[in-house]
Amino acid sequence: MTSLQEAYRATLYSPLQIDDVQPGNIYASKHKDGKWYRTSVIKVINPGSIAVFYCDFGYYNHLTLQQLIPLQPQFLELPYQAINAKLSGIKPKQSKWTMDDCKFFQKLVLRKSLVSILVSIETDELYKCDKVLNLKLIDTSTETDVHINEVLIRKGIAVLDDTPVTLSNGNN
Known part of the structure; x- marks a missing residue:
């Protein structure tokens, strides 16, 4: 988690387009607590509503396209820390x-x-x-x-x- 926070500290905006976001892929997202978390996209409804699963904490949420950032490869090595x-x-x-x-x-x-x-x-x-x-x-x-x-x-x-x-x- 510390490395994830460090890697994304200076990130201000998402370079993603709606067509870039694929269900099943894992992204970084900034939570309302100000911290970055790994999130798996469940379903893309529209740019303003993307259903996600916080794969290390086990809860679901809806985010906007602007809240998702491509996840750096080193953060994909760790398996989910929360599973259904x-x-x-x-x-x-x-x-x-x-x-x-x-x-x-x-x-x-x-x-x-x-x-x-x-x-x-x-x-x-x-x-x-x-x-x-x-x-x-x-x-x-x-x-x-x-x-x-x-x-x-x-x-x-x-x-x-x-x-x-x-x-x-x-x-x-």
Whole structure:
């Protein structure tokens, strides 16, 4: 992050044209906090609205063309530090996860030694150029392993998801 800030400190404007911006490519962008971050373009809507993913912090935003700068090659070497993932084999008992469900999940996993088993990689439903890892999470911080999916089902906030899992290498 320090090197990224140094490299872009004097940058005042973007040399990019709208046709230069490609979904899936990574750029530098200046955030409202004044710092530069690596951002992956999800979709170009128009010059005033480009959907991006902050690939090292895990959140989405909309930027303007003027906020994107070509990323210097040395900053492409580091893989994403934030990735999209979901629990495999379960879904919320209700139509979507509630705030209480999320708080319970956070309590289950926060500051725990977790092992994840990669079940599959799929294309994000909303952002087609993004991938989502389907994971099984296991808490190994105690003598007996705790399978997070099973805890959520026992608690009554999740049910088994009988949707077939498509095995993928992430290149589809």
